[in-house]
Amino acid sequence: MSERSFVMVKPDGVARGLSGEIISRIERRGFTILAMRKTVMERSAAEEHYGEHRERPFFGELVEFITSGPVVMLAVEGSEGAVKALRDMMGTTNPLDSAPGTIRGDYALEVGENVIHGSDSPESGVRELALHFPGL
Numbered sequence: 001m002s003e004r005s006f007v008m009v010k011p012d013g014v015a016r017g018l019s020g021e022i023i024s025r026i027e028r029r030g031f032t033i034l035a036m037r038k039t040v041m042e043r044s045a046a047e048e049h050y051g052e053h054r055e056r057p058f059f060g061e062l063v064e065f066i067t068s069g070p071v072v073m074l075a076v077e078g079s080e081g082a083v084k085a086l087r088d089m090m091g092t093t094n095p096l097d098s099a100p101g102t103i104r105g106d107y108a109l110e111v112g113e114n115v116i117h118g119s120d121s122p123e124s125g126v127r128e129l130a131l132h133f134p135g136l
């Protein structure tokens, strides 16, 4: 069984010229890139994407940030366990806790600007891909 994740280089990662490096790591790990798009996320899509955080104090800031500039969105696929493998490559949510060698552990210092998003489960992958890559 294969699994799919919605991956996104966030506005900070794109602005810092890290898209290629991050995509390269994903490719070299063995994931298949099914689709890729550079775009500025619509506010409505951002609010839906981060809907689980709607009641959190940082929600407004999060939506502002994720819509503040271009992101690179990817649909990636791998074998069973691939969604977790990608999360492990990303590192923890707060980059201060992320191990060196992970993407956040190598390129980020602040929780609000942690350069990459990846679906937290195969079910989230399905939901997020339906939102950002309808018809995939």
Ligand code: IDP
Pocket (backbone or CB within 6 Å): 053, 058, 062, 092, 093, 111, 112, 113, 114, 116, 117, 118, 120
């Ligand atoms: P994840 O991106 O590792 O899945 P989530 O808990 O789903 O982490 O949070 C979504 C995003 O919201 C994080 O990547 C981070 O950028 C931001 N975030 C999470 N917690 C905080 C916080 O306490 N303050 C500010 N931003 C936060």
Ligand code: MG
Pocket (backbone or CB within 6 Å): 120
């Ligand atoms: Mg999350």
